[in-house]
Amino acid sequence: xxxxKDSAASQGQKRKREEKDVTNNxxxxxxxxxxxxxxxxxxxxxxxxxxxxxxxxLKTQSKSxxxxxxxxxxxxxxxxxxxxxxxSQKSVSKETQDDKVHRDxxxxxxTGINRPHNLPxxxxxxxxxxxxxxxxxxxxxxxxxxxxxxxxLILAGETGSAVTQPRRVAAVSxxxxxxxxxxxxxxxxxxxxxxxxxxxxxxxGKNNRIKFLTEGMLLQEMLRDPALTEYSCVVVDEVHERSxxxxxxxxxxxxxxxxxxxxxxxRKGRPLKVVVMSATADTEKLKDFFSEGFGQPRIEDNIxxxxxxxxxxxxxxxxxxxxxxxxxxxxxxxxxxFVEGRMYSVQTEYLxxxxxxxxxxALLQIFQIHRKExxxxxxxxxxxxxxxxxxxxxxxxxxxxxxITKDSGLPKLIVLPxxxxxxxxxxxxxxxxxxxxxxxVILATNIAETSITVPGVRFVIDSxxxxxxxxxxxxxxxxxxxxDISKSSAIQPRGVHDVMDFxxxxxxxxxxxxxxxxxLLQLDALNPEDGNISDLGRKxxxxxxxxxxxxxxxxxxxxxxxxxLPVIDIVACFNSENIFVEVKDQDANDExxxxxNKLSRRQGDHLTLLSAVQAYxxxxxxxxxxxxxHLVSHRSMQNVMDVRKQLRAQCQQAKLLTxxxxxxxxxxxxxxxxxESTGNNILKCFLRGxxxxxxxxxxxxxxxxxxxxxxxxxxxxxxxxxxxxxxxxYNEFVYTNRxxxxxxxxxxxxxxxxxxxxxx
DNA sequence: GAGCACTGC
Numbered sequence: 001x002x003x004x005k006d007s008a009a010s011q012g013q014k015r016k017r018e019e020k021d022v023t024n025n026x027x028x029x030x031x032x033x034x035x036x037x038x039x040x041x042x043x044x045x046x047x048x049x050x051x052x053x054x055x056x057x058l059k060t061q062s063k064s065x066x067x068x069x070x071x072x073x074x075x076x077x078x079x080x081x082x083x084x085x086x087x088s089q090k091s092v093s094k095e096t097q098d099d100k101v102h103r104d105x106x107x108x109x110x111t112g113i114n115r116p117h118n119l120p121x122x123x124x125x126x127x128x129x130x131x132x133x134x135x136x137x138x139x140x141x142x143x144x145x146x147x148x149x150x151x152x153l154i155l156a157g158e159t160g161s162a163v164t165q166p167r168r169v170a171a172v173s174x175x176x177x178x179x180x181x182x183x184x185x186x187x188x189x190x191x192x193x194x195x196x197x198x199x200x201x202x203x204x205g206k207n208n209r210i211k212f213l214t215e216g217m218l219l220q221e222m223l224r225d226p227a228l229t230e231y232s233c234v235v236v237d238e239v240h241e242r243s244x245x246x247x248x249x250x251x252x253x254x255x256x257x258x259x260x261x262x263x264x265x266x267r268k269g270r271p272l273k274v275v276v277m278s279a280t281a282d283t284e285k286l287k288d289f290f291s292e293g294f295g296q297p298r299i300e301d302n303i304x305x306x307x308x309x310x311x312x313x314x315x316x317x318x319x320x321x322x323x324x325x326x327x328x329x330x331x332x333x334x335x336x337x338f339v340e341g342r343m344y345s346v347q348t349e350y351l352x353x354x355x356x357x358x359x360x361x362a363l364l365q366i367f368q369i370h371r372k373e374x375x376x377x378x379x380x381x382x383x384x385x386x387x388x389x390x391x392x393x394x395x396x397x398x399x400x401x402x403x404i405t406k407d408s409g410l411p412k413l414i415v416l417p418x419x420x421x422x423x424x425x426x427x428x429x430x431x432x433x434x435x436x437x438x439x440x441v442i443l444a445t446n447i448a449e450t451s452i453t454v455p456g457v458r459f460v461i462d463s464x465x466x467x468x469x470x471x472x473x474x475x476x477x478x479x480x481x482x483x484d485i486s487k488s489s490a491i492q493p494r495g496v497h498d499v500m501d502f503x504x505x506x507x508x509x510x511x512x513x514x515x516x517x518x519x520l521l522q523l524d525a526l527n528p529e530d531g532n533i534s535d536l537g538r539k540x541x542x543x544x545x546x547x548x549x550x551x552x553x554x555x556x557x558x559x560x561x562x563x564x565l566p567v568i569d570i571v572a573c574f575n576s577e578n579i580f581v582e583v584k585d586q587d588a589n590d591e592x593x594x595x596x597n598k599l600s601r602r603q604g605d606h607l608t609l610l611s612a613v614q615a616y617x618x619x620x621x622x623x624x625x626x627x628x629x630h631l632v633s634h635r636s637m638q639n640v641m642d643v644r645k646q647l648r649a650q651c652q653q654a655k656l657l658t659x660x661x662x663x664x665x666x667x668x669x670x671x672x673x674x675x676e677s678t679g680n681n682i683l684k685c686f687l688r689g690x691x692x693x694x695x696x697x698x699x700x701x702x703x704x705x706x707x708x709x710x711x712x713x714x715x716x717x718x719x720x721x722x723x724x725x726x727x728x729x730y731n732e733f734v735y736t737n738r739x740x741x742x743x744x745x746x747x748x749x750x751x752x753x754x755x756x757x758x759x760x
Numbered sequence: 761g762a763g764c765a766c767t768g769c
């Protein structure tokens with residue numbers, strides 16, 4: 001796909017970054033003696049870790065956060081929720097080795113897949129040894145037979161039993177691992193049997209037999225090939241993590257595998273196997289979900305029936321352990337398999353009384369652990385935010401001289417904060433080993449939940465609380481919307497009907513669906529007559545963006561607007577982390593502030609972002625230095641440039657952008673080239689994509705949204721903070737103590753009429 | 761004058 005044909009240089013950079021992440025993982029694995037598992041007892045009954053690597057090294061407290069939260073939700077009395085101290089105690093796992101199964105496996109694996117041939121024998125035997133020790137190993141024959149006999153396999157696993165994750169790094173590292181196991185190169189080489197495809201990194205070769213990709217990538221592929229004709233089997237892992245992408249994917253896969261969707265016809269009878277891997281708790285729900293599909297009438301009668309001559313294990317049913325009696329409709333079509341995990345006993349201590357001030361309780365616990373517990377053993381404390389962390393750090397450091405006196409004979413204590421706003425270097429500090437006779441105390445937000453592994457931690461103090469961004473369903477509803485919703489309800493036939501009936505594991509409320517449909521109607525992504533997706537909607541869908549940003553891009557490509565390239569730059573910023581580094585009082589000198597201020601544009605944040613991107617792009621000598629001088633995040637900017645390149649390529653593919661325009665694009669990367677009228681056009685395009693994100697000044701000096709008349713204030717991070725303007729357009733709402741509009745620009749009310757007068 | 765984090769195309 002040309003969209004991903006980035007320059008070699010950029011690819012290389014990106015890959016380096018990926019590899020760095022992977023290295024971190026590996027590092028954690030090799031830290032076997034110090035790495036530990038944090039689970040409280042209740043959790044030990046539920047699967048937590050699903051990863052090949054776990055078998056080798058028990059890893060990461062990071063992922064367990066979610067589980068700990070699950071647990072705290074279930075706690076009966078809130079008074080036990082406040083403080084949990086989990087000390088890890090690794091117990092010896094029960095290894096089940098079955099030589100017969102093993103021989104059997106080795107023979108069967110040999111069919112169709114190349115055996116490792118270019119690996120040293122020692123490495124080969126080590127890999128095999130590791131494989132055999134995996135809890136899933138004894139189940140291999142069952143799993144294979146279940147797949148031969150059924151269309152769908154639901155694989156539930158406990159700790160350390162199965163494979164992938166829905167994240168880019170996971171897709172890449174797993175592909176690498178599986179390629180190694182198979183003894184073949186990874187990616188595009190002709191010998192490579194394993195490849196991967198994640199955003200900005202397409203490493204798939206013609207001869208690949210197995211491809212690891214993110215869910216979003218597969219959905220993107222399905223836009224081109226809804227029947228997934230290139231594949232005979234799709235494995236969806238980590239389903240319990242439940243993203244919208246997973247739900248959509250399962251819905252499409254159900255349609256294909258049951259023959260109930262139109263797309264299934266295009267497989268022309270070629271069988272598709274679906275393996276869904278999830279935590280145990282979801283098994284029944286998943287089974288019901290697929291059973292329901294098999295119970296429905298097929299559109300395509302050509303779906304292959306299950307091969308009755310397929311071999312079975314000793315003639316018994318292949319499903320094992322937790323398999324339920326299959327319902328009549330799904331007999332021989334769905335099987336479930338449960339892979340036993342390994343248990344680790346973990347000690348959980350609760351605070352005997354509820355505590356008001358978690359920081360205070362944590363402070364006491366930290367010193368108690370420090371006094372009582374032997375070295376080594378670092379402490380990890382989960383807290384809600386950066387400010388809380390700073391305060392607690394101060395409190396600990398104040399207390400150190402009182403507790404750790406010369407006479408006490410206690411080891412030293414160092415405090416290391418970890419939250420997103422810290423620089424990369426500060427974040428890395430937690431990985432460096434503590435000096436001799438020193439215990440590390442890491443104070444972290446849930447940044448550590450998914451992406452960071454801290455070796456050496458043996459104690460976790462967790463409040464059981466976390467701030468989680470929540471979509472507020474009710475807000476944004478207003479009289480105008482209600483009116484339009486009845487309009488959308490009136491167009492029930494065909495398209496809309498299909499959407500409403502699309503099989504989803506968890507169905508959104510009808511209200512939410514209708515609101516979403518209304519938004520798509522407003523963006524001209526649906527035909528108002530029949531509710532089907534419009535040509536414009538198709539174009540929007542192919543862009544890796546929200547519909548609103550996609551619509552903005554399409555509007556900008558209109559020759560009358562003629563501002564596609566600058567709009568892409570701004571949209572790229574909205575799809576990256578904040579490019580402007582937080583200005584702390586001391587660490588910013590006047591020079592840097594001034595340099596940053598020069599990037600500001602009086603029209604608002606959209607054009608300010610644009611000027612920053614263009615200035616960065618036109619810097620040809622040392623961009624890192626430029627970023628530092630302008631208080632701009634180099635890391636975020638690199639991501640912006642990646643997204644920008646991808647969007648440009650996709651716009652070219654969609655014929656929104658010509659080669660010639662693209663060729664001259666880089667020459668235009670210069671400050672002050674945006675004229676007043678171009679600036680206005682840019683904002684009008686955003687207005688097209690965000691028609692309801694408009695607020696106007698009311699007589700009391702505040703802003704109110706034009707839809708719903710909700711009070712909003714300009715966020716303090718905006719260049720327009722404190723300004724009184726006729727009307728503002730904003731990229732998003734932020735709900736905190738007040739309702740803020742973030743990323744704000746000044747607009748004129750008459751632009752609204754102009755836009756709505758224009759034909760769709 | 762605000763301020764949780766992470767993931768994905």
